[in-house]
Amino acid sequence: MNPQPVYALIDCNSFYASCERVFRPDLLRTPIVVLSNNDGCIIARSAEAKQWVKMGQPYYQVKDLLRRHGVVAFSSNYALYGDMSQRVMAVIEGMVPALEVYSIDEAFADLTGVPGDLDYLGRCIRERVLKHTGIPVGVGIAGTKTLAKLANHAAKRWAVHSGGVVDLRIASQCEWVLKKCDVSEVWGIGKRLTAHLQGMGIRSAWDLSRADPGLLRKTFSVVVEKTARELGGTPCLQLQDIDPPRQEICCSRMFGKRLTELAPIKEAVATYVMRASEKLRSQRSLASKMRVSIRTGMFNPDEAKYANGVVVQLPYPTDDVRLLTRMALEAVGRIYRQGFRYSKAEVLLLELCQRGQFTGDLFAPSQTVQAERVMGVIDGVNARWGRGTLRSAAVPAAAEWAMRRELMSAGFTTQMAGLWRVNR
The missing domain is CATH 3.30.70.270 (Reverse transcriptase/Diguanylate cyclase domain)
Known part of the structure; x- marks a missing residue:
């Protein structure tokens, strides 16, 4: 048993x-x-x-x-x-x-x-x-x-x-x-669901555990039904041993200040490509497409508004930050327009696949073994000495456009400069 x-x-x-x-x-x-x-x-x-x-x-x-x-x-x-x-x-x-x-x-x-x-x-x-x-x-x-x-x-x-x-x-x-415990304190029960459940007289976690699972499924969804059954002691959710690889990888940040020139926007996009490619390699995936987008602030009535993006078809599935950066910078140059104050850029890696899970054209170009070795060296050095120790030439060591973090503590465990010093 x-x-x-x-x-x-x-x-x-x-x-x-x-x-x-x-x-x-x-x-x-x-x-x-x-x-x-x-x-x-x-x-x-x-x-x-x-x-x-x-x-x-x-x-x-x-x-x-x-x-x-x-x-x-x-x-x-x-x-x-x-x-x-x-x-x-x-x-x-x-x-x-x-x-x-x-x-x-x-x-x-x-x-x-x-x-x-x-x-x-x-x-x-x-x-x-x-x-x-x-x-x-x-x-x-x-x-x-x-x-x-x-x-x-x-x-x-x-x-x-x-x-x-x-x-x-x-x-x-x-x-x-x-x-x-109030029903709102149950895992997965948000404000909107709480209001509906309270309207049915279900106010506590105990009430939800005793509710009719069939009625809950019909009224809401199978998720709420499973939640009620689990509260009643019936296991419906299993332990997930390994998270599946993500199907898209995004890196998006607001700038620390509005940008009007193309050069700092390119620096930001190159930085986001670097971070997205690190995530890509960490799950051993390759990207076939990439979307690059930029936009102004959307809530200031006194500022002109503009948003645009472009999808780039990569020559082959890749995780090579050098290729990704080159194509991303070409893309942002095509969508940039003068006269706007830009507040945000985004890099989205699309059509991800795992190594060995795609069949390409026999005569089509593919990522070289040398490129994979270079990426391995970059990741190895950065893992040991801190993110950004090795980076693309387009990524600055310090940028004026970077998001404001004026109250940030030191990188006590992630940067050599942040290590504690013990005085004798």
Whole structure:
């Protein structure tokens, strides 16, 4: 007889803020917020900062308020957050049979058939992750992924009593949590669905777990039906061992300031091509087409508006940043028009395929072995010494058009210059 499925959801607490605190222990009890691109709005808050600011608020509107209450703001340091995420996941992966990384700060673990006290295992995971990375996590354990997600929510909501670990395989404890949690707190139930469900008298997670699955499917979708069944203890979602390769890869950024000349726009496009090609090679894919687009700001009534893009057919499926950059720069030159103040550029790699999964014309050109070796050297050097150590000549070391990140912390784990120095 097969054992009953058991899942754990391990989620980092206030992940972006926690990453900043690892290297700023003086901020352990200080409220922290992290800002979006160009220091635009609040995208992450520590628990202490939630009373002062809401998610999504523009930073310029609350800057003075935050300063008065001692809230420290950081520009988003995505390289640091990504590296810390990999460290956290590596620690967890060494403690569980299988792991599905769900997002940058959370992962599902399959604990089916694991002997012993799983509550104790959850506490060991918390302790080891904190010791090895400095990142606090919460652990939710249950017989389905949706319940594990809710258990994790309960572990954080009632952290004083739970110690950061909640196991909902105990029927009485599961019922108590389901009744205490609003339906809006269930994984996958957004604001619009919440309003519809409340109109049907479904106000708590417990109500949803007891609703008629057939009616839910007919009224909403099979996704809502599966959610209700999972809350009732019936597993409908399996652990995904490997994420499928993405079918499109996009790199798009707002400029730090409006651009009017072609040269800096070309620099930006070359930079985005570099980043997109890194993502392409990381999943061992090749691109057959590429779309390059630029646009002005669309919301200022006093500015002339213009947006245009062009799809480029590549000569053969490739991941060679040199070829991609050359063709992207030719493309942006065709769509650029003088007299406009440009705010954004985008590079989109299309018609992706894996090596060995396409059959080309016998006499058509193809990417050379030498090109693949060059790309391997570039990726190897950048992985060891930091992104941008080796880059295309069209990519500047520092650019005036780069997005504003005036409050960004150092690259403590991603750049040699950001390493801690210990004075004797």
